[in-house]
Amino acid sequence: MEGNFGRPGHGPARGDARPLYGQRALVTGSSSGIGRAIARALAEAGADVALNYTRGEAAAEAAAAEFRDLGVRAVTVKADVSREDEVEAMFAHTITAFGTLDILVNNAGLQQDAPVETMTLEQWNRVIGVNLTGQFLCARAAVREFKRRGPRPEVSRALGKIICVSSVHEIIPWAGHVNYAASKGGVMLMMKTLAQELAADRIRVVGIAPGAIRTPINREAWETPEAYASLLKLVPYKRIGEPEDIAAAAAWLASDAADYITGTTLFVDGGMTLYPGFESGG
Ligand code: NAD
Numbered sequence: 212m213e214g215n216f217g218r219p220g221h222g223p224a225r226g227d228a229r230p231l232y233g234q235r236a237l238v239t240g241s242s243s244g245i246g247r248a249i250a251r252a253l254a255e256a257g258a259d260v261a262l263n264y265t266r267g268e269a270a271a272e273a274a275a276a277e278f279r280d281l282g283v284r285a286v287t288v289k290a291d292v293s294r295e296d297e298v299e300a301m302f303a304h305t306i307t308a309f310g311t312l313d314i315l316v317n318n319a320g321l322q323q324d325a326p327v328e329t330m331t332l333e334q335w336n337r338v339i340g341v342n343l344t345g346q347f348l349c350a351r352a353a354v355r356e357f358k359r360r361g362p363r364p365e366v367s368r369a370l371g372k373i374i375c376v377s378s379v380h381e382i383i384p385w386a387g388h389v390n391y392a393a394s395k396g397g398v399m400l401m402m403k404t405l406a407q408e409l410a411a412d413r414i415r416v417v418g419i420a421p422g423a424i425r426t427p428i429n430r431e432a433w434e435t436p437e438a439y440a441s442l443l444k445l446v447p448y449k450r451i452g453e454p455e456d457i458a459a460a461a462a463w464l465a466s467d468a469a470d471y472i473t474g475t476t477l478f479v480d481g482g483m484t485l486y487p488g489f490e491s492g493g
Contacts, residue, residue, distance in 0.1 A: 229257030230466040233366040235309040237261040237302070239292050239349060240319030242271040244426030245376065248454030249316050252462040254278040254285065258314060261305040262287045265319075284309065292319045292345030293337075302352040311360045313367055314465045315353040317346040317398075318376040322391050322428060335390045342394035343401065346375055350405060350416070357414055368470045370413040374461055375402040377420050377476065379483050395420075399476060406474030415473040417464050422480025424452040447490060448481030 227233070231253055241250040242264035250260045251274070260278055264271040264287065275285035286308045290301035306312060320342045323334040350373050357371030378391075381399040385392040399418060406416035423442055425433055432442050433451050443449050460479050463469055478484050 227257060229255075230468065231314070231462065232257035233363075234258045234313040234465075235261075235305075235311060236314035236316065236465070237263065237288075237305050237312055237349075237353075238316040238318055239263040239345070240265075241316075242267040242274065244428060245421065245424060245454045245457045246316070246318040247274055248458035249318060249376075249461045250274065250285075251278060252455070252458035253314065253316075253465065254281045254283045256462045256466065257283065258465075259284040259309050261285075261301075261308065263290055263292070263301060263319065265289065265291050291341075292349055293340035295348055298345070298348040298352055302349075302356065306356060311363075312353060312356050312371070313363065314372045314374070315349055316374045316376065316461060316465075317349050319345055320376065320378075320394075320428075322388065324388050324391070326387055327389055330390065338390035339394050339397070342391070343397040346398055347401060350375075350401075354405075354409065354414060358412065362413070368413070368467050369415050371415075372465050373402075373405065373414070373416045374464055375416070375418045376457070376461075377402070377418050379420050379422050379478065379480050381418070381420055381476065382484065402476070403474050410473055415470070417469075417472055417474070418476035419457060419460055419464065420476050420478045420480065420484075421457050422446065422452055422478070422483035424454060424457060426454060445487050446481045446483055447485055447487050450481065452479065452481055 236253045236258045238246050238250040240246040241262040250262055254260045262271045271287040275287050278285040288301045288304050290297040323338050375398050377398040378395040380392045381395040402416050402418045433439050
């Protein structure tokens with residue numbers, strides 16, 4: 212049963228072996244980077260996918276066309292996740308297109324870096340607004356839809372799944388990035404609190420903490436050989452992560468193979484959180 216994360220015979224009876232067959236997913240910030248790779252992995256696993264974007268409509272449309280070739284439905288939806296009205300409209304659009312929603316991937320995020328003494332309130336508010344408030348607004352809308360619709364045991368054991376993309380900086384302090392690290396630490400406790408609050412409803416809420424992944428957000432950390440060598444000092448596994456490393460984890464966490472997992476973060480970081488400075492004994 213290649214490609215099926217669940218044990219044969221474990222999970223809903225259906226005529227398709229793909230682990231997310233018949234499920235409907237929304238991935239925020241999915242016109243590039245990690246979000247795009249996650250959306251593709253969910254589509255490969257059989258889910259219909261709504262791709263959210265703010266800029267880069269052409270890239271989102273191109274990805275949707277690519278995913279339709281995998282035999283699933285794919286739509287694009289423009290929305291700034293930090294704006295309540297736009298998030299509500301995005302969920303209405305997605306639910307109209309697909310009928311309902313089973314999986315939310317809270318992926319949209321950004322950095323606006325500055326030393327604390329020069330960081331503006333606007334930079335602080337923007338990063339918290341997108342990375343943390345955006346995840347709250349989307350999670351709230353998803354929970355409302357999961358509860359409105361009720362169980363769909365033919366596609367999943369859970370009422371719904373929410374995957375929060377955080378960062379190793381949910382636990383590693385990051386000088387010069389206080390807004391970003393605070394937003395990701397906030398995502399961790401938001402995720403755990405929602406998991407606790409919603410477990411009895413059979414809604415699973417989990418986190419993925421990427422380490423250094425090759426995407427536009429951190430181009431300066433990998434695009435020259437010098438930068439790459441310096442980056443690898445922080446990565447015991449001695450390679451940069453690829454968006455597909457995160458995507459595989461997300462597709463698995465969304466599937467019934469991970470049905471007993473809620474309220475925890477999966478670190479996908481090549482060991483970045485293993486105190487690399489102590490690699491040779493400290
Ligand atoms: P990316 O810049 O390619 O992707 C971020 C996406 O979020 C973009 O598509 C962007 O348009 C979108 N976005 C930004 N603001 C938005 C808004 N207001 N509303 C909707 N979408 C918005 O970078 P990425 O590396 O793919 O980042 C994806 C997620 O992974 C982010 O949450 C980021 O913090 C996290 N992350 C990345 C790394 C890494 O090394 N690349 C490491 C840890 C965590």
